[in-house]
Amino acid sequence: MNRDTRTLFGLVAVVLTMGALAWAAVPFYNWFCRVTGFAGTTQVSTQAPDEVLEEVVRVRFDANVDGDLGWTFRPMQTKMDVRIGENAMAFYEAVNNTDETITGTASYNVAPDVAGYYFSKIQCFCFTEQTLEPGERVEMPVNFYVDPEMVDDADASWVRDITLSYTFHRTEPKQAALDAEPASNVN
Template sequence: MKRLSPEGRTVAMLLGVVVTMGALAWAAVPFYNWFCSVTGFGGTTQVSDSASDEVLDEVVRVRFDANTDDNLEWTFRPMQTRMDLKIGENGLAFYEAINNSDVPITGTASYNVAPEVAGYYFIKVECFCFTEQTLQPGERVEMPVSFFVDPDLVTDRDADFVRDITLSYTFHKTEPRQAALDTGTADTIN
């Protein structure tokens, strides 16, 4: 077996560094999304299959916020500005979306809560944000979100002060999932 020259070893090491950095860059987004969903980092909320079975006698105020991406021709707003709930009590809030264009538009909602530390304790049971939404021209829909604030919030010394939480959504224009599958661009859709 022939040994590499010093220049060849340098090229091989540099190629190895480039391949390693490419692999790490490719894995960064899925790893970050996983990390945020597990820890609540960045205000990422949690998901549950069922409502809370424990309700405390302490109240938390949830405020609702709505935004749209600049290229989405929708009106999107919360149908209530705030809700006072007991910690652990299941809440049901509604958002309204209207397609102001003359063509069908599909959108996907991104979301977070503030303060960020509350993300780990803000639990969604059902949400319009779990799937893409397609609105026909002029269509108006009311979209529900079912949620609760986990009672463990009061025992976390980093979050026990939280009694005001803002749930914020931003709708982004996306290509409909089926159209993406038909055209082979499904990998580019969230």
């Protein structure tokens, strides 16, 4: 194999490696954020812990909408004092202000970022798409707790004020997206 052929194979290998890394970057980043709580990414749990501390955390609620959504979205309470480890429930309200059916998906995080690893959701409207008919108004719950292990973490033990923030984005309904895919021609 001559030098030019080796160089060509080397360049092709570099391009393929870079393409594979780019393809894997988004799922890897999402996994990393879920595992570590990086960037305020919250955790998902099936139930609250058995231990409830006397220490209290104030949870503030924030709501935003993408400009092209056409919804009003707001927390039904602006803040809530919750004992660390306590199972709590808050509600958000969404109203479709348009004359069309719209599907949205909520992205979320908490601040300060270090609290993300200890803020766990048991049930949340953000886990699924939300489809609202024209003029429809819905109340959507989020069931959560703050993990008692937070008080033993030197980096997070000082946190007693957490902001839970959601932003709704317009999305195509999953079924509509599936229906829109062209059928493959099998012969």
